[in-house]
Structures are given as structure tokens and as C-alpha cells.
Amino acid sequence: MKDIEIAQNAQIKPIIEIAQKVNLDSDEIEQYGPYKAKLTLPLKGEHPKTKEKLILVTAINPTPAGEGKSTVTVGLGDAFNLLNKKAMIALREPSLGPVMGIKGGATGGGYSQVIPMEDINLHFTGxxxxxxxxxxxxxxxxxxxxxxxxxxxxxxxxxxxxxxxxxxxxxxxxxxxxxxxxxxxxxxxxxxxxxxxxxxxxxxxxxxxxxxxxxxxxxxxxxxxxxxxxxxVGDLGVTGAISLLLKDAIKPNLVQTLAHTPAIIHGGPFANIAHGCNSIIATQTCMSLADYTITEAGFGADLGAEKFLDIKVPALGKSPDTVVIVATVRALKMHGGVAKDELEQPNVEALLKGYANLQKHLGSMQRYGVPVVVAINKFVSDTPEEIAALQAACQDDGVKAIVADVWAQGGAGALQLAEEIVSLCENEADFKPLYQVEDSIDEKITKIVTEIYGGSDVEYSLKAKKQMAQFVELGWDKLPICMAKTQYSLSDNAKALGAPKDFTIHIREFVPKLGAGFLVALTGNVLTMPGLPKKPAADGMDIDADGKLSGIY
The missing domain is CATH 3.30.1510.10 (Domain 2, N(10)-formyltetrahydrofolate synthetase)
Structure with a gap:
């Protein structure tokens, strides 16, 4: 059964019942129909202090084989609640670009989805x-x-x-x-x-x-x-006019999973060309209502997780208690050189070769001083030998790798993973940021490139060099760096899979974003306006006379 069919056949509860699960009163939500709501800010009711444990879900570099980061995030939320742990998930809102393009939506998959899936992937709450x-x-x-x-x-x-x-x-x-x-x-x-x-x-x-x-x-x-x-904008004198257009958008959105776990979905920046994390308000709200907040950062750990840890954490004032890195046997085989049409064939050798990509992300996340665990997002074609080989490789690097069969089983397929995370969250994390704000622009970028990507050098265009000198004069050089880079590779070459070595990252220009509070560094030929593929997903979408949608995934 397709994801959209599973979602359309699901039993969905009125959003007021979902709100009551986390002690939200009716006057703390603004309903957008029966199954969606925005939360009033600030929350008006009494909400007892929670454990405020934060779990960050990230992944290896994405491939056409699929990783399933959002699917694992949703499945984990359901698994925590099956363990009678008070948990919520915090996700980003999907963009119509990928929905109509090639990547699809961002609501999970199989029996690990947030609903109403069609609404969330389309206009949602506007x-x-x-x-x-x-x-x-x-x-x-x-x-x-x-x-x-x-x-x-x-x-x-x-x-x-x-x-x-x-x-x-x-x-x-x-x-x-x-x-x-x-x-x-x-x-x-x-x-x-x-x-x-x-x-x-x-x-x-x-x-x-x-x-x-x-x-x-x-x-x-x-x-x-x-x-x-x-x-x-302040010089232009229009701050108020722009702000009032966002008076409702700033309020986080409440929905539910297929298993009726409360989920807040708010904000949707891409991780390859933006900072890739859902809103601080959404994460803080979840932490104030639940003991465990499970959130995700876009694309691989080199992009979304690094930006979560170096850009979002300082603003949030809370570092993760555990980092979950999602990997699939299929994707690792592709990183090991296997073509997409041959991924169904067992190939332990290619898997272990492709493991270098996961291994790099493991080391990158461990350097932050936060406990790390690997979630093996299970596919039907995975063999016991491949899974065992992957678990053994992770064990050699001091990390547990646990199978999460959430697409087929929902939360029940992630109970062991959830139990391990609960245990890891009890450990005292010793969070260490990658760089200090006092570091120069070049020092910050060099640390990202060498310690997170595994590169050896950074090359700046003449324009970028002039901008860096200008930023020093203006006092902007003490801002964090938001790298805009291809998601497909640790390098800025999308075709360099696995864990390339001794590469150079090319910075062509910077975009100062003082309102956001960071400098965007554009690398390689990364684009801030994507294009549609030759056969976009939109080609297969439709709506019937009864208003039933099809083709969304």
C-alpha cells in the first residue's frame, strides 16, 4: 500500500483530543478545521516542568536509495509513547518545491507518518x-x-x-x-x-x-x-508592516501521527541552502509539554546536524541529549559504488565500503560530546548478513546500531531503539561547539570543512575575499556560518560519494543574513532556486470528484 493510501485509510482523531494528551486547553489552540491547529503564544495554561530531554535525528548523505530520516523520527515518537514515555515530535513543514519535484513530501512514510498527510504536504495552515x-x-x-x-x-x-x-x-x-x-x-x-x-x-x-x-x-x-x-529594513521603516504579515505564521502547528502522538510541525528551511531546522518556538514548546522531544535536521549530518548544533543550539539554549544517525543498507551500498537498479542484490563488500560515509558522520557527531546511536532504517531487501556486518562495523567505532522497522510496523518497530535512547539520555552530555563566535570567518569555515566534511582546504573566490574583508570592517565576522553545499556529498562535488579525502571546498560568495544572525557561504555550484526534474512528481498527481487526492508521496 502506498504512503498516501495508508494515511487516507487511517483513523484520525479530533485535534482537541491530541492537544489534551499534552495538557493543552481548548483556549490554547486555534483550530484550522477538525484535525489541525495552531498554538497560542505564549501558552496560557499551567504546564508542569518536564524532563526536557532533546533527541536530534540526522542521517548519512542522502542518495536516491532513500534514508528515511523523517520516517524514523515519527516512528521514534510513537515508540516512546508505546513505552509510556511522554513524548512529542518536532518536524519541519514541507516545501512545495520537493513535493511537486522529485524528493516528495516530508511527513514520513508507511505506518510512520504524520497526518493529515495531504494537507501538511500542500498548503497546511498557510x-x-x-x-x-x-x-x-x-x-x-x-x-x-x-x-x-x-x-x-x-x-x-x-x-x-x-x-x-x-x-x-x-x-x-x-x-x-x-x-x-x-x-x-x-x-x-x-x-x-x-x-x-x-x-x-x-x-x-x-x-x-x-x-x-x-x-x-x-x-x-x-x-x-x-x-x-x-x-x-529598519532604515526603510517597514519593520512593522513586514512583521504583521507573520502574526499567525509564527504560531506553531499541532497535528498527530498515525498512532496519535502529538506532533508540532513548524518552519521548513532546507539544510543544503539554509539552516535546515524547525523553529525554536516549536522545539521549546515541545520541551515544555513533554519529557522527550524528538526532532530532525535536514539532509546529512554534515549539513542539518552541524547547523543545528552550531546555529540553533546557541539560540535554543539547549543541546541534544542524544543524536540518532539514520542509515540504510541500500544507501550505504550506493555509497559503496552499487548502481540503484542493483541494490536489491546482497553485497556486504559494497556495504562496508560505503560505511565510510556513515563512519565520517559518526566521528563528526561524537566530537560534539553528545551520545550517538545509529538507526538502521529497515528495507525488505536487507539481508541478516548485511545488517550484522553494519552493526559490527558500528560496534568497532564504539556506537550501537539498532534496526528500526518503522515503515512496516510504526512505533512497534523502534522499541529497542527508543529504549537505547532513553538510556543514553540519562548520561551527562558534555557539549562542545565546533567553533567560537570570536573565531574569524576563515577559521570557522576551515573547522567545518576539515572536521565535519573531512576536506583539507578552502578556496575563496576574489569576490568572497573582498566580502570577508568588508564583513570584518562592518563587525559581521563574529556571526556563525551557514554553509550552502550539495547534500549528496561531503564535498562540494555532488558525484563524490562515500567519504572523499583531501578535497577543497570552493566558496564563491557570501550572503549576509543579519536578521537570521549568520553568514551564508555559497559553495561550488549550489543553487538557491532549484529546478524541476524531467519528470516531476506533479505529473502523477490528481484529485477526483469527491475531493480525494492521489500521487502525493
């Missing part, structure tokens, strides 16, 4: 649209300011704020606006990013409340004057 509107309203206000006399002396050639759209659309990567005559504005080059790569999304996910949201929005650098001085 957060993505609100972010898109806020972002593009700012763009309109910038162009209007320039057209109406340009009191701030903005150099239209140095406007760095881009418009956004939450769909993959390569035709919009580079555009010219203001064409058509005097009354159509001032012509200038522009471009579109995908909404989930925008600074507005990052701000929503890193803000702690509405006041922090406003403060961060006011700090957004939209461009530079003719004398190369930065211009902010």
Missing part, C-alpha cells in the same frame, strides 16, 4: 504563503522606495534582497524587473530564491517570540548605498 508574502512585500517596498525618490540613496545595482516562490522554478533564478517605461519602476537585475531558502524563513525559525521576530526583521540587510553602506 505559513509558507505568509512567508512568501512578507518577503515579496519587502521587495515591493524596496523598489517603490527607489522609484519614489530614493531618500536612502540605495544603489539599485547592490540590492541583495531577492524575491521568493515556494516552488522549483529555474526560469526565475535571474530576472530583470522594472522594464516597460518610466512608470514601471527603475530597471535592475533581480532573482528569485525558493521560499525555504529565504532569510525570512530563517528568522521565523530562529525567533523566540514576536518581539524577537521584529528585531530580527529590522536587522535584515537589503542592499547597499552608492557609498557602499549597508541598508536595513
Amino acid at each position: 505559513d509558507m504563503h505568509a512567508l512568501t508574502a512578507a518577503n515579496n512585500t519587502l521587495s515591493a517596498l524596496i523598489d517603490n522606495h527607489i522609484f519614489q525618490g530614493n531618500a536612502l540613496n540605495i544603489d539599485q545595482r547592490r540590492v541583495i534582497w531577492k524575491r521568493v516562490l515556494d516552488i522549483n522554478d529555474r526560469a526565475l533564478r535571474h530576472v530583470v524587473v522594472g522594464l516597460g517605461g518610466v512608470m514601471q519602476g527603475i530597471p535592475r537585475e533581480d532573482g528569485f530564491d525558493i521560499t525555504v531558502a529565504s532569510e525570512m524563513m530563517a528568522i521565523l525559525c530562529l525567533a523566540t517570540d514576536i518581539n524577537d521576530l521584529k528585531e530580527r526583521i529590522s536587522k535584515i540587510v537589503i542592499g547597499y548605498t552608492f557609498t557602499k553602506e549597508p541598508v536595513t
Whole structure:
């Protein structure tokens, strides 16, 4: 049975019943129909102090063979509740780009899903649209300011704020606006990013409340004057107008798993071109309502987990008590050189060769001083010999690898993994950040490249070098670094699978995101507006006369 069919046949409970499981009163939720709700901020009721244990789920570098990070996260939440542990999960909202493109949604799979699956993967509660509107309203206000006399002396050639759209659309990567005559504005080059790569999304996910949201929005650098001085939203005088468009989007969304575990889904930045973590408000809310919060960071540990630990943790004020790295036998065989159409064949040799990718992520996560466990997301084609070989390899590196059969069994397939995590969470974590904010930009990037990616050197373009010098003058060099890099490889070459050695990471330019509070380093040829594949998933989607959807996965 397909994921969407499992979700459509599931028994779904009214969201008020899910809220009551974590002691939320009816006046603490705002219902969006019977099965979705937003939470009021701040929560009004009495909520006893919880254990506040935080579990971060990450993965190896993704392959077309599939890893199932969200599926394992959902299954773990259900497993914890089967063990009578008060648990919630905190996920990111899916972007329409992957849903309509090639990757699919982000609601888990099989019997380990969040529901209503179709709504979550499409418009949900409108957060993505609100972010898109806020972002593009700012763009309109910038162009209007320039057209109406340009009191701030903005150099239209140095406007760095881009418009956004939450769909993959390569035709919009580079555009010219203001064409058509005097009354159509001032012509200038522009471009579109995908909404989930925008600074507005990052701000929503890193803000702690509405006041922090406003403060961060006011700090957004939209461009530079003719004398190369930065211009902010605060300078433009439109902080309030942009902030009010996000008054509902800042509220976290409550839904449920197939097993009725409460789940908060809020914010959706990509981990390859943004910081890849759900909102601080969502994570904090879960920790205030449950003893165990299980959350995920996008793509591999080199991207999502590193950014969770070096960007989100300082803002959250809480480091994970355990890190779970999801791997599959299939994906490791692909990292070991096996073609996708041959993955069903047993191949322990290729598995152990591909294990180098998992091994690198294990070492990277262990250096943070947090307990680590491997979740082997089980596929039907996995053989006992392959699983045993993988477990033995992990054991040699001092880490347990436990099978999680959550796609087929839901939470029941992750009970052993959940028990191990409960035990690990009782250990005293000794969290050590990768770098200090006082480190130089080059020092921070070099630590990421050498210690997390396994590279040997960093090469900067002339433009990037000039930007670094400018950032030092402006005092921006003390910000964290958000690397924008291909998700498919530890390097910036998408085709270099496994664990490449002695490679160089190429930084072509930086994008300062002062509202978010970090500098984005664009590596290789990574794109902030993806394109659709030759045969997008949208080709197989439909809706019938009864309103039943098909083709979403």
C-alpha cells in the first residue's frame, strides 16, 4: 500500500483530543478545521516542568536509495509513547518545491507518518504563503522606495534582497524587473530564491517570540548605498508592516501521527541552502509539554546536524541529549559504488565500503560530546548478513546500531531503539561547539570543512575575499556560518560519494543574513532556486470528484 493510501485509510482523531494528551486547553489552540491547529503564544495554561530531554535525528548523505530520516523520527515518537514515555515530535513543514519535484513530501512514510498527510504536504495552515508574502512585500517596498525618490540613496545595482516562490522554478533564478517605461519602476537585475531558502524563513525559525521576530526583521540587510553602506529594513521603516504579515505564521502547528502522538510541525528551511531546522518556538514548546522531544535536521549530518548544533543550539539554549544517525543498507551500498537498479542484490563488500560515509558522520557527531546511536532504517531487501556486518562495523567505532522497522510496523518497530535512547539520555552530555563566535570567518569555515566534511582546504573566490574583508570592517565576522553545499556529498562535488579525502571546498560568495544572525557561504555550484526534474512528481498527481487526492508521496 502506498504512503498516501495508508494515511487516507487511517483513523484520525479530533485535534482537541491530541492537544489534551499534552495538557493543552481548548483556549490554547486555534483550530484550522477538525484535525489541525495552531498554538497560542505564549501558552496560557499551567504546564508542569518536564524532563526536557532533546533527541536530534540526522542521517548519512542522502542518495536516491532513500534514508528515511523523517520516517524514523515519527516512528521514534510513537515508540516512546508505546513505552509510556511522554513524548512529542518536532518536524519541519514541507516545501512545495520537493513535493511537486522529485524528493516528495516530508511527513514520513508507511505506518510512520504524520497526518493529515495531504494537507501538511500542500498548503497546511498557510505559513509558507505568509512567508512568501512578507518577503515579496519587502521587495515591493524596496523598489517603490527607489522609484519614489530614493531618500536612502540605495544603489539599485547592490540590492541583495531577492524575491521568493515556494516552488522549483529555474526560469526565475535571474530576472530583470522594472522594464516597460518610466512608470514601471527603475530597471535592475533581480532573482528569485525558493521560499525555504529565504532569510525570512530563517528568522521565523530562529525567533523566540514576536518581539524577537521584529528585531530580527529590522536587522535584515537589503542592499547597499552608492557609498557602499549597508541598508536595513529598519532604515526603510517597514519593520512593522513586514512583521504583521507573520502574526499567525509564527504560531506553531499541532497535528498527530498515525498512532496519535502529538506532533508540532513548524518552519521548513532546507539544510543544503539554509539552516535546515524547525523553529525554536516549536522545539521549546515541545520541551515544555513533554519529557522527550524528538526532532530532525535536514539532509546529512554534515549539513542539518552541524547547523543545528552550531546555529540553533546557541539560540535554543539547549543541546541534544542524544543524536540518532539514520542509515540504510541500500544507501550505504550506493555509497559503496552499487548502481540503484542493483541494490536489491546482497553485497556486504559494497556495504562496508560505503560505511565510510556513515563512519565520517559518526566521528563528526561524537566530537560534539553528545551520545550517538545509529538507526538502521529497515528495507525488505536487507539481508541478516548485511545488517550484522553494519552493526559490527558500528560496534568497532564504539556506537550501537539498532534496526528500526518503522515503515512496516510504526512505533512497534523502534522499541529497542527508543529504549537505547532513553538510556543514553540519562548520561551527562558534555557539549562542545565546533567553533567560537570570536573565531574569524576563515577559521570557522576551515573547522567545518576539515572536521565535519573531512576536506583539507578552502578556496575563496576574489569576490568572497573582498566580502570577508568588508564583513570584518562592518563587525559581521563574529556571526556563525551557514554553509550552502550539495547534500549528496561531503564535498562540494555532488558525484563524490562515500567519504572523499583531501578535497577543497570552493566558496564563491557570501550572503549576509543579519536578521537570521549568520553568514551564508555559497559553495561550488549550489543553487538557491532549484529546478524541476524531467519528470516531476506533479505529473502523477490528481484529485477526483469527491475531493480525494492521489500521487502525493
